[in-house]
Amino acid sequence: MNIALIGHGKTGKEIERLAPEHNIKVVQIFDGENNDGASGLTKQSLKNVDVCIDFSVPHAAMENIEAVARCGKSLVVGTTGWYDKLPEVKKMVEKSKIGFLYAANFSLGVNIFYHGVSIISELCDKFHFYDVAIAETHHTQKLDAPSATALALAQTVMQKFKSKKTILQETPRTKIKPEQMQITSTRLGSVVGNHRVVFDSEADCIELVHSAKNRTGFAHGALIAAQWLKGKKGVYTMKDVITSML
Ligand SMILES: NC(=O)c1ccc[n+]([C@@H]2O[C@H](COP(=O)([O-])OP(=O)(O)OC[C@H]3O[C@@H](n4cnc5c(N)ncnc54)[C@H](OP(=O)(O)O)[C@@H]3O)[C@@H](O)[C@H]2O)c1
Incomplete structure (x- = not known):
């Protein structure tokens, strides 16, 4: 499975390091330099991507979600600070028929x-x-x-x-x-x-x-969530991932 990382800070780098353990390939990386105003997230740049994972910054999260939804790609969001926009995001997800999974704690x-x-x-x-x-x-x-x-x-x-x-x-x-x-x-x-x-x-x-003990738990959780989300449509949280395993 191929993913794009949106945000390449402490958590993004940990996700990149652990991805091979989950048979996941990081094919695109976006940060503040190449994705200002979500400008890097296009149908062309996400062509070979199955799921995007966003651990960026609160002020960029909504623009990133909108851009990824416009490209018709599913998205896992670890970034916090945008939850007041959840009703808007739910409408966007429904309209673009993508899968969307968010959690305040991915551990x-x-x-x-x-x-x-x-x-x-x-x-x-x-x-x-x-x-x-x-x-x-x-x-x-x-x-x-x-x-x-x-x-x-x-x-x-x-x-x-x-x-x-x-x-x-x-x-x-x-x-x-x-x-x-x-x-x-x-x-x-x-x-x-x-x-x-x-x-x-x-x-x-x-x-x-x-x-x-460290940030490893967030990264493993986000990668497991991305695998779980592939091929699904609708809005989910980590609770759905955990309960589906029972
Ligand atoms: N849900 C969870 O379990 C969980 C766990 C850990 C962290 N978080 C949250 O995840 C977010 C990231 O945390 P962190 O500790 O990894 O932060 P961090 O180390 O500060 O990294 C933030 C990254 O976002 C990038 N960025 C800035 N603007 C961007 C844009 N427009 N598009 C794409 N990337 C952009 C930064 O790039 P530049 O350096 O180029 O600006 C940097 O690579 C925070 O909101 C944090 O609260 C959530």
């Missing part, structure tokens, strides 16, 4: 982790013995807190664990309400990313932990 391990958290949340919700909380740790250079992944985990838990209705991000100075689910954030040294979901009862404690 295979994190997506498997979401699935496990969802199943355990559903089971714990059936009994009324458990409480639940989330803890995340990242390096000291991280700009946001809680992490987007911790917030996505909280949504995953709350979809199944019905007694939790709101997220508490601040450290409470008093009792917390039963419907609040706390997320705690720690910034420590060079930790790449650690997420812990704890289900606690009087009798026992179930802890699910995901620890990222």
